[in-house]
Amino acid sequence: MSWLLRHVQSLLASAGHLARAPIATLFTVIVMGMALALPLGLDVLVRNVRNATGDFSGAIGISVYLKTNVSESRAQQLLKNTRERSGVRGAHLITATEALAQFRKQSGFGAALDALEDNPLPHVLAITPAASSSDPATIENLRRFLQSWPEVETVQLDGDWVARFNAILALLRRLLLLAAGLLGLGVVAVVGNTIRLEIQNRRAEIEVTKLVGGSNAFVRRPFLYTGALYGLLGGLCAFVVVAVALWLLTPFAQRLAQTYGSTFALQGPALRDLGILLGAGTLLGWVGAWLAAGRHLARIEPGA
Amino acid sequence: MITFSAVAKRYRNGREALGNVNLHIPPGEMVFLTGRSGAGKSTVLKLIALLERPTRGQVLVGGENTGKLAARRIPAFRRKIGVVFQDHRLLADRPVFDNVALPLIVAGSALKEIDKRVRAALDQVGLLGSERQLPGELSVGEQQRVGIARAIVSRPPVLIADEPTGNLDPQLASEVMGLFRRLNEVGVTILVATHDLHLVRESGLREIVIENGRVAGDEGSLVLPIIEAQR
Numbered sequence: 001m002s003w004l005l006r007h008v009q010s011l012l013a014s015a016g017h018l019a020r021a022p023i024a025t026l027f028t029v030i031v032m033g034m035a036l037a038l039p040l041g042l043d044v045l046v047r048n049v050r051n052a053t054g055d056f057s058g059a060i061g062i063s064v065y066l067k068t069n070v071s072e073s074r075a076q077q078l079l080k081n082t083r084e085r086s087g088v089r090g091a092h093l094i095t096a097t098e099a100l101a102q103f104r105k106q107s108g109f110g111a112a113l114d115a116l117e118d119n120p121l122p123h124v125l126a127i128t129p130a131a132s133s134s135d136p137a138t139i140e141n142l143r144r145f146l147q148s149w150p151e152v153e154t155v156q157l158d159g160d161w162v163a164r165f166n167a168i169l170a171l172l173r174r175l176l177l178l179a180a181g182l183l184g185l186g187v188v189a190v191v192g193n194t195i196r197l198e199i200q201n202r203r204a205e206i207e208v209t210k211l212v213g214g215s216n217a218f219v220r221r222p223f224l225y226t227g228a229l230y231g232l233l234g235g236l237c238a239f240v241v242v243a244v245a246l247w248l249l250t251p252f253a254q255r256l257a258q259t260y261g262s263t264f265a266l267q268g269p270a271l272r273d274l275g276i277l278l279g280a281g282t283l284l285g286w287v288g289a290w291l292a293a294g295r296h297l298a299r300i301e302p303g304a
Numbered sequence: 305m306i307t308f309s310a311v312a313k314r315y316r317n318g319r320e321a322l323g324n325v326n327l328h329i330p331p332g333e334m335v336f337l338t339g340r341s342g343a344g345k346s347t348v349l350k351l352i353a354l355l356e357r358p359t360r361g362q363v364l365v366g367g368e369n370t371g372k373l374a375a376r377r378i379p380a381f382r383r384k385i386g387v388v389f390q391d392h393r394l395l396a397d398r399p400v401f402d403n404v405a406l407p408l409i410v411a412g413s414a415l416k417e418i419d420k421r422v423r424a425a426l427d428q429v430g431l432l433g434s435e436r437q438l439p440g441e442l443s444v445g446e447q448q449r450v451g452i453a454r455a456i457v458s459r460p461p462v463l464i465a466d467e468p469t470g471n472l473d474p475q476l477a478s479e480v481m482g483l484f485r486r487l488n489e490v491g492v493t494i495l496v497a498t499h500d501l502h503l504v505r506e507s508g509l510r511e512i513v514i515e516n517g518r519v520a521g522d523e524g525s526l527v528l529p530i531i532e533a534q535r
Contacts, residue, residue, distance in 0.1 A: 003412075005415070006409075006412060204393075204395070205395050207393075208393050208394075208395060208406065209406065209410060210379070210382075211353070211355075211382065211387060211393070212382065212383070212387075212406050212407040212410055212454070212458075213379045213380065213381075213382040213383030213407060213410050213411060213458075214379060214406075214410040215376075215379040215410070216379075218379075218410050301355070302355055
């Protein structure tokens, strides 16, 4: 109980210390807020782009062209096998006869086609992957599987652009992680430097505290709480910045969506994001303070 | 309580502050440490409070060999020693109560205990009722008494004071000395470094004279000759 009380006292003392220097605290919090807002903003952007473009899984199709010597009954057998495979939402067979009829109708080469002795077109399996299996790696696995059948001449993926789009989103997500890592380091550096200055300003107090028997842990504690509070407030600031930015952009996004006949609306950061942001900010602030305090407090010893 | 055996101290800048110092202060004694500025008085106090470690020799305080004390045990060791400075070393932005309570807070005392002991210490130095005042609102003499209250609040068995009357007029100096005498009467071992020879002679207490980093005189000691004889 006494231990807990001491920590609560230390936390309150640190909060009071920040409150007594509101301008300096505000500037530090804004810098940290901006650093944390960037990865959050990027994350919200990626999520909104995904929402705006919808679920592309239905746009991916696979056309399996069978060899011309494959019979229709064998093609029906292959269709049955395909439908039984996991990751396939649907499949249907376009027979060579159906394909020729359609070609005849759409191409206008009816007379020329009549001159052909045999139907040159193969049977085709038109496959739609399941939504849960529409990522590039799974699609590629399915393509290889189909290509391995001896009856298959070629497999064509109708939706390369979706794969490219998914790749761009994956790149953005990777960029997001990279930015989060780098800016997290920035937050650690900002807090570390702030705590370093704080330690210098409170040198006399630290000396007296150590002189009367204060351990390094005791002296370090308020600085750790100060760092954690900076991080917490920085996280809150970042959330507000992103929320306000989205609120400002919403009417423009809606106007743009309306021109495409869409009812799309920007989605702001969720409460879960706020929790993650506050947790990450607090942790980064604590780490920055711990590094600075560990380095600089050890150098301060009382002198008589 | 405090024993220096062939203690030498050389600082990093090469200055030898002490060379072969032997002294013994038994529990419950009050002793003055005198000598000119730079003679080595403050170094003796620093070695006792473990603000410095000896370059050579052995410093024993309450049975602890300070030269061999592990770094993690230093805070607990310092809590057993009250230190009074000439410049008080008070925290200017904290009220008197917080300044005096600091040794108890770092020791993890309960709030009720802190409140009781701080009031008792302030009562001892005649400042009960000044708890909420900031050090800057007090006179120099009162600030010195706050410093003494902080040094005695955790009831340490040893109290060391470095020129505690240096900034005080004769009357205040006499008051502070009276306070030390009263603490000594209840068993606190006290070592006061001062250059105020008048105050020392007036007290009639033991005086250890330090000159050029060595004990040049020890009036009133029955122990030092024994140590010297053993060497």
